[in-house]
Amino acid sequence: MSTGQTDGAGKPRHLSWSRAAATLSAVVMAASLSVVASPAPSFAATHARTADTAKDSFLACEVTDTGGINDRSFNASAYQGLQAAVAVDHSIVPKFLSSSSTSDYTPNINDFLSEHCGIIVTVGYDMAQATQTAAKANPKVPFAIVDCPGGTSAGCPGFSTSETTLPNIDNLAYETNEDAFLGGYLAAATAKSNSIAPGGAVGEFGGQNIPTVTIYMDGWVAGVRYYDKVNHKSVKVYGWYPTSKGRTADNYTGNGLFTNNFTDDGLGKTDTQSLIGEGASVIFSVAGGVGLGAVAAIQSADSSTPGSVTMEWVDTDGCISDPSGCKYFITSVEKGIVPSVETAVLAAARGTFKGGFYTGDLANDGVALAPYHDFAGKIPASVISQLSTIKAGIESGKISVNPCSYPAAAATPATSLSSVCSG
Numbered sequence: 380m381s382t383g384q385t386d387g388a389g390k391p392r393h394l395s396w397s398r399a400a401a402t403l404s405a406v407v408m409a410a411s412l413s414v415v416a417s418p419a420p421s422f423a424a425t426h427a428r429t430a431d432t433a434k435d436s437f438l439a440c441e442v443t444d445t446g447g448i449n450d451r452s453f454n455a456s457a458y459q460g461l462q463a464a465v466a467v468d469h470s471i472v473p474k475f476l477s478s479s480s481t482s483d484y485t486p487n488i489n490d491f492l493s494e495h496c497g498i499i500v501t502v503g504y505d506m507a508q509a510t511q512t513a514a515k516a517n518p519k520v521p522f523a524i525v526d527c528p529g530g531t532s533a534g535c536p537g538f539s540t541s542e543t544t545l546p547n548i549d550n551l552a553y554e555t556n557e558d559a560f561l562g563g564y565l566a567a568a569t570a571k572s573n574s575i576a577p578g579g580a581v582g583e584f585g586g587q588n589i590p591t592v593t594i595y596m597d598g599w600v601a602g603v604r605y606y607d608k609v610n611h612k613s614v615k616v617y618g619w620y621p622t623s624k625g626r627t628a629d630n631y632t633g634n635g636l637f638t639n640n641f642t643d644d645g646l647g648k649t650d651t652q653s654l655i656g657e658g659a660s661v662i663f664s665v666a667g668g669v670g671l672g673a674v675a676a677i678q679s680a681d682s683s684t685p686g687s688v689t690m691e692w693v694d695t696d697g698c699i700s701d702p703s704g705c706k707y708f709i710t711s712v713e714k715g716i717v718p719s720v721e722t723a724v725l726a727a728a729r730g731t732f733k734g735g736f737y738t739g740d741l742a743n744d745g746v747a748l749a750p751y752h753d754f755a756g757k758i759p760a761s762v763i764s765q766l767s768t769i770k771a772g773i774e775s776g777k778i779s780v781n782p783c784s785y786p787a788a789a790a791t792p793a794t795s796l797s798s799v800c801s802g
Contacts, residue, residue, distance in 0.1 A: 435470055436470050436471070436472045437468070437470050437471045437472065437497040437727075437728045438471075438472050438474060438494065438495065438496045438497050439461045439464060439465075439471050439472065439473050439474070439496065439497060439498050439500070439724045439727070439728070440473075440474045440475065440476070440491040440494070440496035440498070440499050440500065441454075441457055441458050441461060441473070441474070441475040441476075441499075441500045441501075441502065442475070442476050442478060442484065442487040442488055442491065442499065442500070442501045442502065442506065443457075443458075443475060443476070443477045443478055443502055444478055444484075444502050444503040444505060444506060445478055445479065445480060445481065445641070445642075446641045446642060446667055446668065447477050447642075448475055448477055449668075450641065450642075450667045450668045451667065451668045451670075451671075451694075451695065451700040451701060452641075452667030452668060452693070452694040452695065452700075453502055453503065453525055453526060453667070453694055453714075453716055454502050455695070455700075456525075456694060456695055456714075456716035456717050456720075457500055457502050457525050457716055457720050458473065458475055459716075459717050459720075460500075460716060460717045460718070460719070460720025460721045460723075460724065461473035461475075461500065461720065461721075461724055463717055463718070463720075463721040464720075464721045464724035464725050464728070467721070467725060468725060468728055468729075470728065471724065471725075471728055474491075474494075474496070476490060476491065481505060484501075484505075484506050484509040485509045485512070485513070488501065488509055488510070488513045489513070492513065492517060492520065496520070497521070497727050497728060498520075498521040498522070498523060498723065498724055498727035498728075498732070499513070499520065499521075499522050499523075500522070500523045500524070500525065500720055500723070500724070501522065501523075501524045501525070502524070502525045502526070503525065503526050503591070504524070504526050504527045504528070504589075504590075504591060506524065507524060507527050510522055510524050510527075510548065511545065511548065514545050514547050514548045515545065517547075518545075518546070518547055519547070520547060521547050521549070521723075521726075521727040521732045521734075522547055522548045522549070522734075523548070523549040523550075523551060523720060523723040523724075524548060524549070524550055524551065525551050525716055525719075525720065526551070526552065526553070526591045527550045527551065527552060528550075528552040528590065528591070528738075544734065544735060544736070545734055546733070546734045546735075547732075547734050548734045549723045549726075549732070549733075549734050549735065549737065550734075550735070550736045550737070551716070551719045551720070551723070551737050551739075552736065552737070552738050552739070553714040553715065553716075553738070553739040553740075553745055553746050554594075554738060554739065554740040554741070554745070554746060555591075555594050555595045555598065555712065555714050555746050556594045556595065556597050556598030556601070556626075556631075556780045557598060557740055557741045557746055557773050557780055558598070558712050558713065558714075558741060558746040558747055558748055559594075559595045559596070559597070559598030559599040559601075559602065559663075559712050559780075560598040560599070560601050560602040560605070560769070560773060560778075560780045561602060561712075561748050561766050561769060561770060561773075562598075562599055562602060562663065562691050562710060562712040562748060563581075563598065563599035563600060563601060563602025563603040563604075563605075563606070563616070563663075564602040564603070564605060564606045564765070564766065564769060565602075565691075565709060565710060565748070565758070565762065565766060566581045566599070566602070566603060566661040566663065566691060566709070567579070567581060567602065567603040567606035567607065567612070567614040567616075567661075568606060568610075568758075568759075568762045568765075569661060569689065569709060569758065569762075570614050570660050570661055571660040571687065573658055573660065573687075574658075575656075575657065575658030576615055576657070576658030576659070576660075578612065578613040578614060578615065579612070579613075579614040579615070579660065580614060580615040580616070580617060580657060580658040580659045580660065581603060581614060581615070581616050581617070581659050581660065581661040581662070581663070582616065582617035582618045582636075582654030582655075582657065582659030582661075582662055582663075583596055583599055583600075583616070583617070583618040583619055583635075583636070583654075583662065583663035583664070583665060584618050584635070584636040584637060584638065584647070584650040584651070584654065584662075584663075584664060584665070584666065584673075585618075585619070585635060585636070585637045585638070585665040585666055586637065586638055586639070586640060586641040586665060586666030586667060586669055587637055587638075587639055587640075587641070587666075588633075588635065588637050590631050592637075592665050592666075593619070593631035593632075593633060593635075594631050595663075595665045595693060595712060596618070596619040596631075596633075596635060596663075596665055597619070597621060597626060597631045597633070597780070597781075597782055598780050598782075599616075599619070599663050599712075600616050600619050600620075600621065600782040601779070601780050601781060601782035601784070601785065603616040604616070604782055604784075604785035604786065604787055605769075605778070605785050607785070607786070608785050608786060615658070616787075617636070617654055617657050617659055618635050618636040618650075618654060618663075619633055619634075619635040619636070620633050620634045620635060620799050621633040621782050621783055621799065621800055622634060622799060622800070623783075623800070624781075624783045624800050626781045626782070626783065636650055636653070636654070638650060638666050638669055640666075640669065641666055641667045641668065641669055642668065642669065643669060643672075644668070644669055644671045644672035644675065645672055646669060646672060647664060647666055647669035647670060647671065647672025647673045647675075647676075648672035648673065648675045648676045649672070649676075650672075650673075651664070651672065651673040651676035651677065651690075652676045652679075655676065655677075655680055655688055659688070660687060660688050660689070661688070661689050661690065661691070661709065662676075662677065662688065662689075662690040662691070663690065663691045663693070663712070664690065664691075664692070664693060665693050666693070667693070667694065670690075670692055670693065670697070670701075671701060671704070673690055674690070674701065674703075674704040674707060677689070677690055677704075677707050678704075678707070681707070688707075689707050689708070689709050689754075690707050690708060690709070691708065691709055691710055691711060691712055692704075692708050692710075692711035692712070692749075693711065693712055694711075694712075694713060694714055694716070695711065695713060695749075696711045696713060696749040696750070697711040697749070698711070698749070698750075698752045698753075705752055705753055706753050708749075708752065708753075708754075709751065709754050709758070710748045710749050710750070710751055710752075710754070711748070711749035712746075712748060712749075713746065713747050713748070713749050714739060714745070714746050715739045715744065715745045715746060715747070718745075719737055719739060719745065722737075723737075740774075741770055741773055741774050742774045748766070782800070783800035787799070787800075
């Protein structure tokens, strides 16, 4: 079981989830904030000042991926991490640059280098190579990258011998298959029987077949299968079919349903309608803001058959990211981007920054299910108790989050059946 890094005093390197949630609900997205200046030591003082900011200000900068700053997902969460740091240290000034395409990554990073940012936060492992190249060329500038698990992509440490852990890069990763397992179990426990799926069915789709998406999908399938095993049920799960028994950070292989896009709501609506058509009564959208399309599809289904379909949001608390859809969200499967980015920014501003790995999991509160909100009184107390027991089992390693550890209800397309969990 992986654990998060600690600071020099042995304290956890992440900040509290409850404070991050409060920050998430309180902050308003903005390109800049007015702050009161106060002295703050930095990892590289020459990179912490700019000509157009207050005398003793510290510039914290984010480069988004192509989803943009208002993606209601990890780009937005990373910026909220910057803003959370501002709430603690008023000398910090947050700033971001959005990337319209992958070709913007390097120019945006270079723009921030020229502005002498005290830390540069990049988002998504697609930015890993550009981040590592810049960090090697600028060893006194702290960097943090969100979603760069070791070995997953060029630029992430361990992918090849040339990609190593640098002292000025904080690699932030999250074991989201752990809380997704809880989300899958909850989805199966609340699935409704219907004429298409008498035993109940649930379904999920992803934005792209990449490890930081499929790790969620993997854990969710495992949770559904575990529910079936221990409760002697046969809830089917559609949308993701793992193809090898070995599941590692760089090997969440499988076939599934993907929009291949993180910005087109229409594709999310189409995939959700497809899953509902197969009898799914709970949907898990692992596609950032494209989940708004899932909400639209569920609203349509609800208008004809009230309460027939619900869903789970991803990355952030959906009731905060999309309050209008809250009545459909059983829960959200969150990753602790806000507190982990906040920690990295504060460390850079205080001169205590250290590169390396931070891995958020259930044990260190780096991943979690969001509150149940409108469903708090609707989920049986027995299910909530079971989730608590399962969480402890995952943390201790007694419960596997590998979907191939459990038998599957007959929900796999015939064309893929022979390859499921076969390797």
